[in-house]
Amino acid sequence: MxxxxxxxxxxxxxxxxxxxxxxxxxxxxxxxxxxxxxxxxxxxxxxxxxxxxxxxxxxxxxxxxxxxxxxxxxxxxxxxxxxxxxxxxxxxxxxxxxxxxxxxxxxxxxxxxxxxxxxxxxxxxxxxxxxTAQAALDYSGQYVFCVDNQGQMQWATPNTQELVGSLTEQPELAWQQIEQQLSPWLSQSDKNAGLELQAFDPPMKAFYSGEHEGAYQLIRLVTPKKTKTAEALQEELGLTKRESQVMYWVSFGKTNWEVAQILSMSPRTVNKHLEQIFKKLGVDNRTSASAISIRVLEAE
CATH class of the missing domain: 3.40.50.2300 (Response regulator)
Structure with a gap:
């Protein structure tokens, strides 16, 4: 043959x-x-x-x-x-x-x-x-794995295995814990809300992505977004520590008075910081400055 x-x-x-x-x-x-x-x-x-x-x-x-x-x-x-x-x-x-x-x-x-x-x-x-199919999923940037109807692992894309291995010192134990959580979740009629996987700290979320041939279920992992702080604005936008703190709260829609209360300063001081921030960012209003700050804070 x-x-x-x-x-x-x-x-x-x-x-x-x-x-x-x-x-x-x-x-x-x-x-x-x-x-x-x-x-x-x-x-x-x-x-x-x-x-x-x-x-x-x-x-x-x-x-x-x-x-x-x-x-x-x-x-x-x-x-x-x-x-x-x-x-x-x-x-x-x-x-x-x-x-x-x-x-x-x-x-x-x-x-x-x-x-x-x-x-x-x-x-x-x-x-x-x-x-090949798993490599395509990896290329698309998705963390996907496949289980049977009882939640037992069938395969995971290489990127998914690498992700789980990077988040825990005992990946085999983590997969066992994931399987235990998946089994009752998969039996539910409504899985749209997703499932928080307690094998990780902070928990990752699993979302149902569909079934194959009625016997296998595709699950997508979503990593928790890292919450960036004012230090990110200071580092990436060239602001002083105090300016970055002011801009951080302004980007969340806080008024000058609210920022002043949070940072224990006067609204007038907040306004002076904003004037310097506008010059450094090359903008002339808080809306444009906030847009720049939000892009920094939400960047992966």
Missing amino acids: NLAQTNSSIVLVVDDSPESLGMLNVTLNNAGLTVLVALNGLQALTIVERVTPDVVLMDAVMPEMDGFDTCRQLKIKLPQTPVIFMTGLTESEHVLKGFEVGGVDYVTKPIVPDEVLARIRVHCQNAKLAE
Whole structure:
């Protein structure tokens, strides 16, 4: 089978059977794929700390940490990477369990080479299409992630993952807390008001962005705006400390008398400061000066 479209793909094979690993290694290498192997779940988790595979072939039954537990932990680290289960267990409860922990497909043992190669090709193509869509969202400057109807994480754009990682020292714990909050929120009929995510300080807000195929929900994160102070006006407009304080309150629509009360000075002094501010900003009235100040205060 020609797998030219996936020649650059990296496949991580997780299986405690040396015989299965050997057969898959030969099959996948002959198809032009790069193969990484792990004899157990812990080895697999160690490997993905250093290398990001394009697809994972996961044995379901392994000692100590089985394939289901391994997949659950892998999906926290690599939510976009497809996991294909390999199992001799054809009972429906085991197949369903594989999907519940984040698997996208399964093949039964003994492995048929052409079948496993076809599954790898399809899921690598789908993953790359999803990656392209996520990159487009990143390019648009939106922080977006996808969950299922129970609030369980499916994928997040790279920018979203980077944002969450920059705001907390324990991003995995933060995502778990987000999932716990999302589950009851998604069951509500009215989600227009958004949801404050308590995993962050200050809280970020999540907004519902729609569903896909009735099974997945798109969520958009909105970061809280940083409130700028008078110091920003002093720095960016070349004002003195007192002038920046006066201009800060004027930009909020305060009158000279109100500014005088706030800053403990006379209205006459406020007016003198404004005269100097107008000269520095090259304007002749408080409306024009306020417009300039507001642009500074509201700039990202």
